[in-house]
Amino acid sequence: MAVASELAVERKPPRSILFMCGMNAIRSPMAEVLAKSLLPQGTYVASAGVRIGERDPFVDVVLDELGLTAGRHQPHTLDELEDDYFDMIVTLAPEAHHAALELTRSMAIDVVYWPTPDPTVATGTREQIVTAYREVRDHLAALIRHRLLGQTPAKMR
Structure with a gap:
């Protein structure tokens, strides 16, 4: 019997990806x-929203826990993107998925929907709210590893 890690398919990620949410x-x-x-280095990655939003400080908190940063990222819309061609658009909210499908009707671009909870609906203490953001962060990291890199999710090992 083969071990689950041996069954992982090496997948070549798209060369350019756009992540979209509200x-x-x-x-x-x-x-x-x-x-x-x-x-892999050299993969072009960008993000955009259907409408303009405001930077959320909890994003910085949970990225910093991994030694990562969003730098000087300021929320922007599709219209503000420098590049408008991507091999794949990953949508994270229903509104973004509908917009991406409309945008790509006549284009050969893969549009995939990764339903992702909105952590802003979390209530309670600061720690409970940060936990909701951590769950979204970890959910997204697992999806990227599994669906874009072909790695077996930890729960399946």
């Missing part, structure tokens, strides 16, 4: 930073 304030910039840290 306001480019939490999920998509977090995915962008994580992807840049996990994917």
